[in-house]
Amino acid sequence: MPKPPAFDLDSFLPYRLSVVAQRLSDNLARHYRAEFGISTPEWRILAHLAQSDGVSVRDIEQRIDMEKSKASRAASKLVAKGLVTKTANADDRRLLHLTLTPKGQTLLAALLPRAEAFQADLRKALGADADALMRALDNILKIDTP
């Protein structure tokens, strides 16, 4: 009857990372939902559209690490809320253009400064470790996605 070796889950990086990420996302999600009525996947798509408007579902899938079915459904909800429109790409009619409506732009104009402020506060609190954190995250992705 082998005895399991000592193990400290709290210092296990994947676990720790997951807990912190989850907490942070959930807390933000509460704000998005309460003030703007959108979910995390919806917020991520909007944020990506702020950066590059007119992209396809496929672009979203590749650029922001979101399953295409998830992206498709979130996009449909954004359309239903009047924040985004879907139009067919003229050159390749398999592709879609997701475009911010004026209402979507207004929402982003209110939301993005808050996101920036949140991030600024966070960086300030982390001090010198903030850059190391970003570097570490990049490296983990490189290692883990061979």
Add this chain to the structure above:
Amino acid sequence: MPKPPAFDLDSFLPYRLSVVAQRLSDNLARHYRAEFGISTPEWRILAHLAQSDGVSVRDIEQRIDMEKSKASRAASKLVAKGLVTKTANADDRRLLHLTLTPKGQTLLAALLPRAEAFQADLRKALGADADALMRALDNILKIDTP
């Protein structure tokens, strides 16, 4: 029609953290499932039991940040797989003791060294940033959980 300010989702910390954590967890989950037939919630409970055997569902909920319904269902699956037993606490019959079976101990004896090795590799690859990363994660939790 307000124009949304420029925004780079890729450098938004909650997003970045979430992507990295998800990748890492999913990759590990594939291994757990393929080699040991367990899911991430199940693995976390086992890991916690390696550390402190005989705990209740409530302990798990508090110590490893898992919804109690999730913990309850994962524990039931572990019982069904013969890795864990549930016994009633004699002093307080609302409480449960989750205890590793010999089979569960054997599985952990095989799994834990791999987890340690994985973590060691990761730390090595991160070099000096590893400690800063851990510190940063602790600090984010403190800030974000007021």
Add this chain to the structure above:
DNA sequence: TAATATTCATTGCATTTGCAACGATGTCAA
């Protein structure tokens, strides 16, 4: 050109998840 293969977005389906409600047990104060 015609036939085959690939790509894109959506949808059906099974699983997982979170929340609220529940029964059983325990605590506390009148």
Add this chain to the structure above:
DNA sequence: TTGACATCGTTGCAAATGCAATGAATATTA
């Protein structure tokens, strides 16, 4: 002691998720 309240684990239910299959459009190749 008894009655109101709290806690523990489970479960019902609706929503979210991931995967595979589908249909439409395009690319490729014989």
